[in-house]
Amino acid sequence: MAKVKVLVEGYARKSGNIYEATCSTVLIEDAGKRIIVDPGCNEALLLSALKKEGLSPNDIDLIFLSHYHVDHILNIRLFPGKDVLDGNTIYRGDKELFFEGKIPGTNIEIIETPGHTHEHATLLVKTEKGVIAVAEDLWWWEDGKQKTDKKTLLSLKDLYAKDKKALLKSRKLILKKADFIIPGHGKMFKVEK
Template identity: 30%
Template sequence: MTRIAPRIPYEIVVQGNNLRLREDFLGMSNVTLLHPPSGPMLVDTGGYIARLGLLKALKARGLAPADIRTVFLTHLHFDHSHNIDLFPQARFIVSRREWDYAANPHPDDILMPWGLHDRLRASDLTLIEGEGELEPGLHHFPAPGHTPGCHALALTAPDGARVVIAGDAIKYAKEAILARCDMGFDTVEAGNASIRRILSMADRIVPGHFPELVRQPDGQFSWTEEAAFDLRVR
């Protein structure tokens, strides 16, 4: 008998963006909530700039941090992993290659937060290698380029769409449109290959720092949601 993988609901609960300052960037990444059979799961936790927004987003959905059973970290840069301390009861999943890389990053990669290894060692940590299933319907695979250990997730949504949660393997629309890696601490060639793979397998892509990308009738990817940025001065 052929096993049919479950379809998994998902939503972006913290909206990232690719806005930058003259000499810096805001570092706001997408945080995605999944509802696989094992229970609520987050993909990335965002940076400190999203800390309050993440808690409010979970509360609005009837969830407390203790309800999050699993946190999958696409990679370990600060803007994707700063808020891991909010989930002391969760199991954290990281690729072993990213774990090793974070201890000895590229000389130009200054985005690894200090104390990260100690915090994760004190948690329920699972290191994964290669590609496979985290559970039925939830496939993980290497997507190097931005960092050597970047991993992405693939799932089938309730409407049947093939979805890839790409993390920074595809950070924003430009990388998907040009099929070219921008800001690669591994190699640009590895990043290009990861982008091509994701583009070939997805109907929808959740990038690291941009609204969801949707495959158009001509096969190209674009976005339908506004990239809103609600800035208030007090």
């Protein structure tokens, strides 16, 4: 069974005139591979979280990106030379290798979840606790505003959503499939069944 660990809990807040945010960064270990999902943009937090696990960037096999927003991506510069994946492509230097369904060499399922952005994808990971969805910006909250009752989860406004209808459809799909959800900015929560 795969192991899932939230290395950095995503946050989003205003601090004077400045907005401060980084996303949830997740370590998945499955089939002998170590995968970082959305490395975020807070270098110090990520490096110290890896260190706590006894890891350095070089111990990571690949980086998965849920979507192309910079607060989710900037830290790929800490992992030079590593494969970077989105929902259907491995980027290896100037090579693009296409795949479907699962992260190659693992049991981690990739579900297309457009809405927040067109290319947004969610990972479903089978663990001993149940199915954990690394759903990133399907749901995100500013600090202190998170609410996870079903009504809120289906009606939560996303100021950045590119396609609200698609977002709702993606949210419904993941709520059906997941026991736990890791949001882009906020705490992991259990899905009410």
